[in-house]
Amino acid sequence: MKMNMHLLAQMRKATRKLLKQTPVDTTAIVQEAMKQAAAFQRGGLPNVHAKAAPDMLAELQRSMDAMRGGPGAQQDQPAPWPGSFTEGSHTTSAGTRQYKLYVPSTYEENGIAAPLIVMLHGCTQDPDDFAHGTGMNALAEETGCLVVYPAQSQAANPSRCWNWFNEADQQRGQGEPAIIAGITRAVMETHAVDSRQVYVAGLSAGGAMAIIMGTLYPELYAAVGVHSGLPFASASDLPSALAAMKGEFRRSQAPGRSLPIIVFHGDRDTTVHPANGEELVARGRARRTAVEPGQVPNGHAFTRTTHHHDDGSVHAEHWVIHGAGHAWSGGNARGSYTDGKGPDASREMLRFFKTQR
Structure with a gap:
């Protein structure tokens, strides 16, 4: 679990850096996430089980959304449309x-x-x-x-x-x-x-x-x-x-x-x-x-x-x-x-x- 959280923290850190550089460069974000995932799957990080990867990537996506103000962010809801x-x-x-x-x-x-x-x-x-x-x-x-x-x-x-x-x-x-x-x-x-x-x-x-x-x-x-x-x-x-x-x-x-x-x-x-x-x-x-x-x-x-x-x-x-x-x-x-x-x-x-x- 400690190693899982360490990997997630590193991925979040990389994502924050990328978002600060260019908020809409999703290609860079995806490439960085793929790089981390590839290293993960090669066994570069011991004691981390492969089945945990999807959950961690999902958590990373939620963090990305919140930082970007996207669909995963907590925002004030606008007034409903008339229709x-x-x-x-x-x-x-x-x-x-x-x-x-x-x-x-x-x-x-x-x-x-x-x-x-x-x-x-x-x-x-x-x-x-x-x-x-x-x-x-x-x-x-x-x-x-x-x-x-x-x-x-x-x-x-x-x-x-x-x-x-x-x-x-x-x-x-x-x-x-x-x-x-x-x-x-x-x-x-x-x-x-x-x-x-x-x-x-x-x-x-x-x-x-x-x-x-x-x-x-x-x-x-x-x-x-x-x-x-x-x-x-x-x-x-x-x-x-x-x-x-x-x-x-x-x-x-x-x-x-x-x-x-x-x-x-x-x-x-x-x-x-x-x-x-x-x-x-x-x-x-x-x-x-x-x-x-x-x-x-x-x-x-x-x-x-x-x-x-x-x-x-x-x-x-x-x-x-x-x-x-x-x-x-x-x-x-x-x-x-x-x-x-x-x-x-x-x-x-x-x-x-x-x-x-």
């Missing part, structure tokens, strides 16, 4: 995932079929954390849309990352894409949803999974929003995933047609290289581009590039946030991985989605 935010569960042959659904207070009053946004969280996050950080539920009140947040399980991935880098999870009708599509359809069956206005968006691993969903199910989603994510099938295993995050991604031809897409990426992102955002819009095959610089008052400067088809319609928007790291642009500090210096990625995504049906 309902309820839990659900969906099971397919590929597995079961929980989710949370936000229904705005105006939903039953207007009787009109509403748009649906599917929001896929990043690593270590959960639906509550992602909803608070992105502010999407508050925007749902303004716009009258429904928002569903599928939840990755720790059983499927210890850090609750969507497994975008597994080939089995890059196939239609299989794995996590089948489950997420199932959740989407389940909400559409139980609520008045406009089937022409169903969209999917995500952050980091969730952004990578969002582009997988748009690629595999183009008949289900009208457009995709990706924040700090990666292109479709840019990796096939963990080593290639780490390479892709550094900008050395695998280039492959995506099946089917390319959906309209809006991409946000910080140019100081050290977790997922900004080259991934460039590749996402490059795969859209639009003909003309227009570049528009901007500045958020007392916040970040940005460059917005729109990609147009020959008929003038916008197929893609690429927002490069200057000076921003791996965090949701314009997000609320109540959630993890947010940067309140803007621009407001959530609001801009909804604006873009409204133009795509």
Whole structure:
């Protein structure tokens, strides 16, 4: 037990050091934890039983969350949104995932079929954390849309990352894409949803999974929003995933047609290289581009590039946030991985989605 506690203390110490250096560099944290775990499994620390490792890593994760202000932290709860935010569960042959659904207070009053946004969280996050950080539920009140947040399980991935880098999870009708599509359809069956206005968006691993969903199910989603994510099938295993995050991604031809897409990426992102955002819009095959610089008052400067088809319609928007790291642009500090210096990625995504049906 003494040796267990010693190892845990050392891992906590390393984590605190990493978080002080760069609060959102999850890659460094994961690599450090893997290094400690590898040494542990090699027998470098005597009298520590292997079966204790999962419990210790879980405890480390709780410490990381608390230090970062993430889902494991003790925080003052914000006032509830006017609408309902309820839990659900969906099971397919590929597995079961929980989710949370936000229904705005105006939903039953207007009787009109509403748009649906599917929001896929990043690593270590959960639906509550992602909803608070992105502010999407508050925007749902303004716009009258429904928002569903599928939840990755720790059983499927210890850090609750969507497994975008597994080939089995890059196939239609299989794995996590089948489950997420199932959740989407389940909400559409139980609520008045406009089937022409169903969209999917995500952050980091969730952004990578969002582009997988748009690629595999183009008949289900009208457009995709990706924040700090990666292109479709840019990796096939963990080593290639780490390479892709550094900008050395695998280039492959995506099946089917390319959906309209809006991409946000910080140019100081050290977790997922900004080259991934460039590749996402490059795969859209639009003909003309227009570049528009901007500045958020007392916040970040940005460059917005729109990609147009020959008929003038916008197929893609690429927002490069200057000076921003791996965090949701314009997000609320109540959630993890947010940067309140803007621009407001959530609001801009909804604006873009409204133009795509």
